[in-house]
Amino acid sequence: MRTVNFEIHDEASATRLSEEWDDLAQELGQRVATRPSYALAWNRMGRGRAAVCTVRRGGRLVGLAPLHARTRMGVTALRLPAHGLATIGTFLATDEAALADLLDGIAERNMAMQLDHVDLADPLLKMLHASPRWSVEVAGTEQCLTIDLAVGAGAESLRGRRTLKTLSRLERSLERAGTPASVEVVCEPEHLARRWPDITAVAAAADENSGRDNFCAPPFTSFTRPLFEAEARAGRLLVVGLLVGGRWSAHEIMFRTGTTAEMWMGRFHPEVRRHQPGQLLHRHLTDRHGELGIDRFDYLLGTSEFKSQWANGGYEVGRIVAVPTSGPHLRWALRIADLGADLVRPLRLAARDAFTSNRS
Incomplete structure (x- = not known):
């Protein structure tokens, strides 16, 4: 019994x-x-x-x-x-x-x-x-969209040659202007603490007058900050930031579950909109998913033109x-x-x- x-x-x-x-x-x-x-x-x-x-x-x-x-x-x-x-x-x-x-x-x-x-x-x-x-x-x-990637696959398996050439030209133009684009991966609690002011600054600029709740500002920080810190201590936080000229300008905040990354919040500073920060971040994520230990990026709720351009799978909730x-x-x-x-x-x-x- x-x-x-x-x-x-x-x-x-x-x-x-x-x-x-x-x-x-x-x-x-x-x-x-x-x-x-x-x-x-x-x-x-x-x-x-x-x-x-x-x-x-x-x-x-x-x-x-x-x-x-x-x-x-x-x-x-x-x-x-x-x-x-x-x-x-x-x-x-x-x-x-x-x-x-x-x-x-x-x-x-x-x-x-x-x-x-x-x-x-x-x-x-x-x-x-x-x-x-x-x-x-x-x-x-x-609908929830996903990016599913096999070993060795990357952005070239998801986007056309013209798009990838455009992104390469953007990066070269930033390099020539003296404001090169680079990517930083944040996983550890101490690293999160150092970048928290940059994360909150980008979130505030992105969400201002947008009609969205800013989850990196009060009262929501009493939820998000302990969540991020706990997930970082457990080794499951994955924040990928785009730096333009050394300045934190965009980020994707994700949570790991095995080899899946749940893409919970992506934001970029309006000042870098013309540089297509989301596209640049996604090329990095998909090209280096093996280094990150990820084979699925889950966009979670909702569809958009941007998500549909990258996604190759999905499910319904x-x-x-x-x-x-x-x-x-x-x-x-x-x-x-x-x-x-x-x-x-x-x-x-x-x-x-x-x-x-x-x-x-």
Whole structure:
């Protein structure tokens, strides 16, 4: 007979199991959004209450759902960390039985789940559909593009000769102007600390008046800075910066999972736009992927003309709304809560902007 223990952890309890949690994520080769470095940093921003679900078998951690509980309009649902913010999430499970035990434990507590940005090929989705304890709705939301590279392949396998010649001419013109382009790779915590002011300066210039949230400025730095530092200590941070004339001018911030690099945030200073910094960085990444130990670059959410020019693969993600069959009323409660939150959000954002303006 299996001895299985299911438990839901608050932030303090989840923090205590972070080493064991990280080992499980490493063992399974799962994404950054499944790791304690990501989930715990997000929870500390106050965006929901930690509700990390675990399954132990004979005392060993075999399953973990990195969730938090979010209440809107009086209705509570379990969500993945950083719900809706660029990364792809899932549950950690050593086998199908562990995944089933996680889902059964949540269902027994009559808790609904709203899971954004889950790979539609994820075993989690198949298990939810197969379980009689869950009623599931799935909507495909976005395409995610990838660059998959064989040993010895590089930019020439992805882009045409004309494009590569143009990039070479750009580099020669920068050299002649006395502002040569070079690339710097940041992986270590000390190196990250030295380059942090440059990273934040480029992010601020890139995001100003863009309508985007600057994740390298408050309040988001309480999430991103600890995340970057923890991933650097674990040897999984990969920041590649483009220097023009010795000045940090653009960067790609990535997280390693095995031989995959999740491309979480790319930014460039508007002053170097004419030098096509993104194209130059991508040529470096693809030409030197072997040195970096990477054979797949995952763009994560969204498509664009730029991404499509480089990508040669991809997958689809979706939103899962899962309600225990023992509580069908929860689906209608969630819909009403979502509608109410959508109506309130513009007023809340306007109030936040007015408060920020008054303080400046």
